[in-house]
Amino acid sequence: MKKILIASTALISTAGFAAAEVALSGRAEMGIFQYNAAYGAAKGLANNGDPQFFTDIDVTFTMSGETDNGLTFGASVDLDEGGAISNATQNNSDDGGATIFISGGFGTVTMGDTDGALDWALTDAGNVGNPGSIADDETEHAGYVGAYLDGNNNGSNGDGQILRWDYTSGAFGVAVSLEDDNGSNVANTGIGYAVGFKYSMNVSGTTVNFGLGHQKAADNVGVADDIKATGVSVDATFANGLSAGIQYADWSSVGATGPDSNMGIGLGYTTGAISMHVNYGEVELNNGTKNDGFGIAAAYDLGGGAVVHFGYGQGETAAAPGVKQKSASLGLGLSF
Template identity: 40%
Template sequence: MKKVLLTSTALVAFAGAAAAEVSLSGWAEMGVIGGSDITSQFFNDVDVDFTLSGETDGGLTFGANVDLDEAGDNLGNETDDMGIDVFVSGEFGTVTLGDTDGALDWALTDPAGVGSPGTIADDETAHWGRQDTYLDGSYDGQILRYDYSYEDFGFAISIEQDDTSDYALDEQDRDAYDYLWAIGAKWSPELGAGLLKLGIGYQEGDFGEVGFGLTDQMVDDLSEIVADASEEDQDALSAIFGFRANSDEADELTVALGENTKVWGLSAAYEMDNGFSVGAVYSQWDGDNVEGDHWAIGAGYTFDAFTIHANYGEHSFEGDSGGELDTDGYGVALGYDLGGGLSILGGYGKSEYDIKVGDVDASDDFDTWSLGLSMSF
């Protein structure tokens, strides 16, 4: 990736700083997308990353990462997004605060990214069989993480704070949640003709939920089924899986794990020198209202300028008082590297769900596809 470096004495915040610089990088995408309940349409996405860094006379590194993303969503509407994190690093390790991964997510390998060239619309990662955030974002999304690496071994611990205002807490009739914390470790030794990646972690909080977005057609189909159900079943569906027909909450299925939520997970991946990569992950979820698990596998292969990748995963959740939700999905990505940072990318993803609450028994599926150019700068 080509980077533009901007350095001058104006970037030095303190006279004693040994070095300071700003690096600029990014990527852009253009093409066409489509799928279930999505009109086939043009698509473009631009992402710009700024990295600000400096170093003290004593060798302490400090800086910030700013990610500016302006993307067209699946309906063609423009959306803006920005992620910021600030870090301090030294022999003691690295402390990061902001839009960053919690220790569990940091430690585990995502099979949807193993040997993948990517797609312009994230078809291979947006399906309902994938999981990569765990409980991160259950509160305000601002995470404080400490991580330390020594040779092949890495360790991390993180916390996320509930910063809801006193007024909002009164409106919700609840107290502030305790910190959401996580711990994780990974080991990446060279093994035979490749690199082995092992990860394990644990996350715990006062509250947790997992959301799965529904297309407009899926909302209408599920609403018709729910409309014929008893009021008791409708209340249970809303309480356990966050869906109530013809309401503002009807755009997704939200698994309300409840209070005292815990998640643990482990992963393994192997990246071979011959271009083949494979990975798998498993996690178990438990809360006062719902318990469940998730597993996924993925593999990729690169030969010459071509890269091919596929992954598959499943979620299974069961309410303590009844009700089940099973989701699964797979994604495929194909890439051809034209050189100089330009690639041709194609992808396909499909998701399915099956939900049972009382007399409500519904299932549905949707798919997405994309084809276009990815430009790395």
């Protein structure tokens, strides 16, 4: 979910360094959240479908500076990762973490909790014109694929630490990334990699973005084939407030229930203070079955950083055909 990063700043100047800046920003969310028993079982949530309060607070420190020879550098950390003020219902790791970067004429090198090159290059259909919801209902359904193989070591959980180099020149961008094999797990012996390309063009006031990329997860001992994904995306933003996008990825997965391909489409529309979004996605599995679902999000901007959010998601998995997993939320998002 987008966060407006503006608050207090501190300027530090020394004889040996150019000026450095430290910015503190925050976001708070409150409302209600409800899901049915099927969704709870799929997500491992204890509540059996009763409405419950939803609260979440993110506090982000963003630091930046510049060397004497013109290199820029920076870091950011999201304090909700520490757990003390994390969301007790959904402590999503994709809210942020810690990242460090350095940038110059060679491009930008980023390390930490950041996107791999495939995810960097592609526009997720669920993000096209999406104003967001407090519980991310519209991007949590069974048919949504967001981060591809980031944090996935051939089916086992990686540590999500990524090193990415990216370079942009005009309308063209390229990135290469590496992800370590989570050395705490002796079964993982290799390093995952990804490469991605972006191109943007403007046609009579319409911005069109293209993305292409390939990714391989870290090797796993005893597994004959590595998990790989190759994807493309196209999205467009029109002058009348409408936006649309489509993404597709072909997978080479381990196991009968691994992904064979995934597809997503998304539509968004903004007029004045009102924003709306809908997306549909499906994941074709190697055994010929599929997971699919759709999501809806709507928002009304009250101004001053306060936004009313509504979200709804519904999905169905091959493991439980005919059983609908549903979730919804309503509340306020407050940016500081």
